[in-house]
Amino acid sequence: MTSGSKNETLMIDGIGEARDAEETAELCRSLEAILFAAGHPVTYEKLSAVLGIPAYEVRELVKCVMPRYNAEDSDRGIMLLAFDDSCQLCTKEQYAPLIKEALGIRRGGNLSASSLEVLAIIAYNQPCTRSYVDMVRGVDSGYVVSSLTEKGLIEQRGRLDVPGRPILYGTTETFLRVFGISSTDELPAVSKSDDNAPGGDDAVSADELL
């Protein structure tokens, strides 16, 4: 990671044409403007088309400017998030109380224990069906699943090719953002076999259960 100094000339690695500082700065400004206006994550593909540079250079660009937003000593209140296929601007978590006060947002944003359970099961087993979630939890999770879908934390990922064609669910980029990770690969490891695993059996896979 480069240092976050603002006057630093940005070097975009890669085979692309060499760019002077002004060109690079213009790219940074364009990127910021687009991401700000969009709000939602914008794909590298789209940015590549709009900025007129290859997608891998967009990724490099994002990686390079990231410290300016995200570094501890950065003077920004917003941060740049890079996901697998897209990037997004969001406010830094520590300013949530101020923002809520300024915008008059009273409450909300809490996730219940059942929501977290359902989210965890889906996150680690995605894409998976609701009946799988029900099975692991031992209770009906229909309501929680729909409320998580409404909150945009999970989304439909097609249907499983078994009788009834149940809907498959997976986590969204909103999920990644509010849980502070940039990819589901970064989910914390959950002990695969507990100290008291039964008969050394591996985790029951979704297919097995269905």
Place this chain on the structure above:
Amino acid sequence: MEQITYRLDQFEGPLDLLLTLIQKNKFDISDIPIAIICDQYMEYINDAAARDLDVSSDFIVMASRLMLIKSRTLLPRDEEKEEDPREELARAVLEYARAKQASELFAGMYSMHGGRMVKDTDEIAPDNTLRDQDVSLLSRALARVLSEVRATEQSAVRFTPLIKKRAVSATEKARSVIKYMKERGAVPAAELFRREETKTDMIAVFLAVLELLRSQRITIVSGDDGDVGTLDAEALSFEISPLTGEDIDDFRIEE
């Protein structure tokens, strides 16, 4: 007693209760003393039932499952061939334990990062006001319309009326434009002019279209890259579509 019944609500489900009992007793999930667990479990259920609490069917199903397992363990079985009747239960409890552990990690992650907020794209409204326009653009656009229409109708033989100076009302034209668009939906702007015969009519239509746009009775539907802000001759290739389809008759232009 009261404490127990209160607590049944706290469990996410039968597996949660079971897991809690196992952990409280420090039992090994792979070797659950089924008789003890079954008794403790039933205590919770009976208690909740005695207090008229709604015990959800999931809890009852698990109760019967536990009793079935308990009865199976009492029967003699071939250790080699038969599966431990508790195994399936152990697997389910373990799987749930993992999910619960993960959900606890998630709670921490969420409380740390949940404050990351984003805005909707919609908050930035595209600026549709026409800015920095030059009046000459209007006259150029009109000239373009006139020449285009003239070109297409060059061959048309026209009867020149004897009565001259027919009064042309922009209001009339506006109504006819709305009516026309009501029937057809979005139409290219140029089409509106092609219907007209005389220059005076076309000017009236032109004024009517401007007025309708201004009062937002119709709107310009441009392509993806269309620069709506420029009312150039180009703009005439845009589709114009009715915004509000309501009463044509109360539309008036102050003339």
